[in-house]
Amino acid sequence: MNSINKITVVLLIGLVQYNRAQNPYYFIKQCHISDTDVNQCLRQSTNYLVSNIRRGVPELNLNDPEPVFIDEIQLALGSGPDDYRAIFKNIEAYGVSNCTVTAVRSDIETNQFQFTLYIPKISATAKYESSGILLLIRASGGGNYWGEYEGVKVKAYLRASKALGEDGQTYLQLEQIKMDFSVKDIRMGVDGIHNGNAVLQAALNLFINSNAQELLKEMKPHLKKKLLLLMSDFVSKIFETVPYDAMLTN
Numbered sequence: 001m002n003s004i005n006k007i008t009v010v011l012l013i014g015l016v017q018y019n020r021a022q023n024p025y026y027f028i029k030q031c032h033i034s035d036t037d038v039n040q041c042l043r044q045s046t047n048y049l050v051s052n053i054r055r056g057v058p059e060l061n062l063n064d065p066e067p068v069f070i071d072e073i074q075l076a077l078g079s080g081p082d083d084y085r086a087i088f089k090n091i092e093a094y095g096v097s098n099c100t101v102t103a104v105r106s107d108i109e110t111n112q113f114q115f116t117l118y119i120p121k122i123s124a125t126a127k128y129e130s131s132g133i134l135l136l137i138r139a140s141g142g143g144n145y146w147g148e149y150e151g152v153k154v155k156a157y158l159r160a161s162k163a164l165g166e167d168g169q170t171y172l173q174l175e176q177i178k179m180d181f182s183v184k185d186i187r188m189g190v191d192g193i194h195n196g197n198a199v200l201q202a203a204l205n206l207f208i209n210s211n212a213q214e215l216l217k218e219m220k221p222h223l224k225k226k227l228l229l230l231m232s233d234f235v236s237k238i239f240e241t242v243p244y245d246a247m248l249t250n
Contacts, residue, residue, distance in 0.1 A: 024059065025242050025243075025246040026052075027048075027049055027052035027053075027057045027059070027060070028045055028048065028049050028052075028238075028242060028246065028247060029041070029044060029045040029048045030045070030246060030247065030248070030249055031045055031247065031248055031249075032248075032249055032250065033108050033248055033249065033250055034250060038106065038108065039103075039104045039105060039106055040104075042104040042106060042113070043101050043102075043103065043104040045247070046101045046104065046115065047100060047101050049238075050097065050099060050100075050101070053065050053097060054097050054098075059241060060237055060238065060241055061237070065096075065097040066093075066094050066095075066096065066097055067092040067093055067094050068092070068093040068094075068096045068230065069090075069091065069092060069093075070091040070093070070223075070226045070227075070230075071089065071090070071091075071226075072087060072088065072089050072091075072226075073087075073088045073091060073126075073219055073222050073223055073226065074086070074087050074088075074219075074222050075087075075088070075215065075218055075219050075222075076218070077132075077134075077218065082132050082133045083132050083133075084130065084131075084132040084133065084134045084139055085130065085131050085132050086128050086129065086130040086131075087128065087129050087130075088126040088127070088128045088145055089126060089127050089128070089129075090126060090127055091124055091125070091126040092124065092125050092126070093122055093123070093124040094122070094123045094124070095119060095120070095121050095122040095123055096119060096122055098119060098120060098121075099117045099118065099119045099154070100117065100118050100119075101115055101116070101117050102116050102117065102118050103115075103116040104116075108248065110159070111159060111160040111161060111162065111172060112157070112158070112159045112160075113157070113158050113159075113160075114155065114156070114157045115154075115155070115156045115157075116153070116154070116155050117153070117154040117155075117156070118151075118152070118153055118154075119152040119153075119154070120150065120151070120152075121148065121149065121150045121151075121152075122148075122149045122152055123146075123147070123148050123149075124145075124146065124147045124148075124149070125144070125145065125146050125147075126144075126145045126146075127142065127143075127144060127145070128142055128143060128144070128145045128190065129141070129142035130142065130204075134203065134204065134207055139200060139203075139204065141193055141197070141200065142193070143190050143191060143192040143193040143201075144190060144191050144192040145188070145189075145190050146188065146189055146190075146191075147186065147187070147188040147189075148186070148187045148188075149183045149185075149186055150183070150184055150185040150186075151183065151184025151185055152181060152182070152183050152184075153181060153182050153183075153184075154179060154180070154181045155179065155180050155181070156177065156178070156179040156231065157176075157177070157178045157179070158174060158176065158177045158178075158235060159174075159175045159176040159177075160172040160173055160174050160175055160239065161173050161175050162244060165243070169243040169244070169245070170243060170244040170245065171239060171240065171242075171243055171244055172239040172244055172247075173236075173239060174232060174235050174236050174239055177228060177231060177232050177235065178228075179224065179227060179228060179231060180224070181224075181227075183213075183216060186212035186213065186216060187209065187212070188208045188209060188212055188215075189205050189208070189209070190204050190205060190208070
């Protein structure tokens with residue numbers, strides 16, 4: 001890098017740091033409550049926040065938004081002793097931060113918000129362990145899992161309350177959060193099965209791809225609990241960091 005480029009980089013870094021000092025909440029856009037289309041502003045503001053998160057927001061302790069980690073998800077088909085069960089561990093998901101907020105509905109007076117999001121594609125990997133009988137084959141063992149989920153639509157609802165912070169400013173506190181999601185297309189597979197059973201691996205891949213939506217339906221309650229914990233932590237972090245007036249003003 002020549003001296004001119006070095007000077008340019010230093011100046012750009014200095015400009016960014018100056019702008020952040022002037023506006024510590026640079027990663028979010030302020031909306032006006034009196035705006036007749038405040039929901040449109042909230043949609044744009046949320047998308048602006050998402051775009052900043054992709055680059056990293058140190059103030060929110062978010063330097064690398066991906067992958068999203070989930071410790072464990074369980075799957076159970078039936079309740080009998082030989083029915084198929086699987087545990088997916090150390091799940092890493094990519095593509096979640098590439099989301100777009102497509103609609104917002106709000107009730108500003110009661111601090112209630114509903115967001116509709118779209119994610120083009122999520123790719124996930126995990127380790128899995130299974131037991132029971134599947135397609136007349138004993139499917140005990142484990143290996144590697146991969147999944148590709150395309151056309152993901154998410155609806156998230158949250159309710160908050162106002163509280164006075166130690167600095168004398170008003171902040172929001174998360175009171176309730178709900179979410180649901182759907183996936184248009186799913187491709188999944190397993191490999192690296194511990195015992196190297198090629199017949200079992202072929203049977204598992206045939207089964208999970210032929211029944212992908214049904215399997216997702218069975219996993220959904222457990223998956224939603226995990227995702228709600230992640231979403232709750234993320235929203236609470238924003239509410240604790242950004243004063244109410246920096247998000248919404250008259």
